[in-house]
Amino acid sequence: MSKSWDVSEISKWGWSKHPVGAVIPEPATTNRYVTGGWRSLRPILDLEKCVHCFICFIFCPDSSILVENEKMDGFKLEHCKGCGICAQVCPKNAIHMMNEAEALGLEQCLLPDDDKKDKKEDKSA
Amino acid sequence: MAIKLSEIVKQKELLAGGHRMCAGCGAPIAVRQVLHAAPQDAQIVVSGATGCLAVSTAIYPYSAWQTSFIHSAFENASATISGIEAAYIALKKQGKIGKDFRFVVFGGDGGTYDIGFQALSGMLERGHRVLYVCYNNEAYMNTGTQRSGATPMGTWTTTSPYGKGSSGKTQNRKDLTAIAAAHNIPYVAQAAVHHWRDTVAKAQKAFAVDGPAFLNILAPCHRGWRYPMEKTIELSKMATEACIWPLYEVENGEWRLTGKVQNKQELRGYLKVQGRFSHLFKPENEGVIEQMQEFVDQQWEALLVRCGEK
Numbered sequence A: 001m002s003k004s005w006d007v008s009e010i011s012k013w014g015w016s017k018h019p020v021g022a023v024i025p026e027p028a029t030t031n032r033y034v035t036g037g038w039r040s041l042r043p044i045l046d047l048e049k050c051v052h053c054f055i056c057f058i059f060c061p062d063s064s065i066l067v068e069n070e071k072m073d074g075f076k077l078e079h080c081k082g083c084g085i086c087a088q089v090c091p092k093n094a095i096h097m098m099n100e101a102e103a104l105g106l107e108q109c110l111l112p113d114d115d116k117k118d119k120k121e122d123k124s125a
Numbered sequence B: 001m002a003i004k005l006s007e008i009v010k011q012k013e014l015l016a017g018g019h020r021m022c023a024g025c026g027a028p029i030a031v032r033q034v035l036h037a038a039p040q041d042a043q044i045v046v047s048g049a050t051g052c053l054a055v056s057t058a059i060y061p062y063s064a065w066q067t068s069f070i071h072s073a074f075e076n077a078s079a080t081i082s083g084i085e086a087a088y089i090a091l092k093k094q095g096k097i098g099k100d101f102r103f104v105v106f107g108g109d110g111g112t113y114d115i116g117f118q119a120l121s122g123m124l125e126r127g128h129r130v131l132y133v134c135y136n137n138e139a140y141m142n143t144g145t146q147r148s149g150a151t152p153m154g155t156w157t158t159t160s161p162y163g164k165g166s167s168g169k170t171q172n173r174k175d176l177t178a179i180a181a182a183h184n185i186p187y188v189a190q191a192a193v194h195h196w197r198d199t200v201a202k203a204q205k206a207f208a209v210d211g212p213a214f215l216n217i218l219a220p221c222h223r224g225w226r227y228p229m230e231k232t233i234e235l236s237k238m239a240t241e242a243c244i245w246p247l248y249e250v251e252n253g254e255w256r257l258t259g260k261v262q263n264k265q266e267l268r269g270y271l272k273v274q275g276r277f278s279h280l281f282k283p284e285n286e287g288v289i290e291q292m293q294e295f296v297d298q299q300w301e302a303l304l305v306r307c308g309e310k
Helices: A055-059 A085-089 A113-124 B027-035 B052-057 B077-093 B109-114 B117-126 B176-181 B196-208 B229-241 B267-272 B275-281 B283-306
Strands: A041-045 A065-068 A071-075 A095-099 B043-048 B068-071 B101-108 B130-136 B187-192 B213-218 B248-251 B254-257
Touching (some): A041 A071, A055 A085, A085 B229, B027 B101, B027 B196, B027 B213, B043 B077, B052 B101, B068 B077, B077 B101, B077 B117, B077 B130, B101 B109, B109 B117, B117 B130, B130 B196, B176 B187, B176 B248, B187 B196, B196 B248, B229 B267, B254 B283, B267 B283
Parallel strands (some): B130 B213
Antiparallel strands (some): A065 A071, B248 B254
């Protein structure tokens, strides 16, 4: 089987084009599937604080911590769903979560966040 | 051998990103920790019992697995992998296969405690060299939180609701790790995602034994447990500290506590942070928390005795 199974037009395939038994002929094809759009918060790394301990790496559910030359090298944003676990477990507070709209430069799309937070606090109190 | 993250990051990632588990899910964390413990020169074959993990990591035409993966029904993941392992041994004897293969099953608690239990028990008894991993989120989360044999008492689920005359699930959960240990297999352990070093060490031991091994890993589910998604690791830690999920292993019949609890926390604190237990803090349900605490204490004391700590 070829190394890159092209599924871009799968919705147009007839029955005979699908592998028998719906076998997926290539491993890890989700590498080409983007789940980054689920994200409403984006992790931002402060490289000055990072000590490359890789605690975030072992706790990332989406295998989205990039490692380059044995150093932490940011996040694979096409797969990161923005759960914020990395920011929680970081022992040096080197990761913080930023609103995705703000990160994309779409400030006009921001929700009135501060108001929302105040309401939440009122509820819990 | 010391387990170092600086070594682990050099390994090949066997579970790719882009799968469709929820953000902040505990299950893929458990899977990654187990697969990072697999022998690097071996080929891994994974069988997935129906559950969140199987249905969201292998949606045709996408697979998140860098390993071989075979999707099984709820009840027969163990039977499927038993057949694969037997076929591998036969082919190896005939000299048709040279490589070293290892076999792993990932099942949720529904597929392990309840529906897949018969096949699991059979697999353990027949002695196939398979590692069975139960990622335990304490209910049927894939279908929207229904009670399972792993759900603790007092939990709200859609099939154990609370209201007039009901305070959530009324039964205690069963101790499946002890049941697996009762099969007298070489390695059984209970782990939790927050203690990655412990989980990786246990998975390494489980891969090394020549026979069946069983790992029961607590993998919090923020949708079903009702807590903010970034707290998954914290919840796992709290469960261990409250001794509702003790960490231990049973190696060739020898019980050993692996997570020493310095400071046993009250169950109340662990329950308080989860929406699934919120009804227990109403005045009419006060007795339930005491009952739960009593059960946890009793189980914990029994475990300490079994592990020779008392």
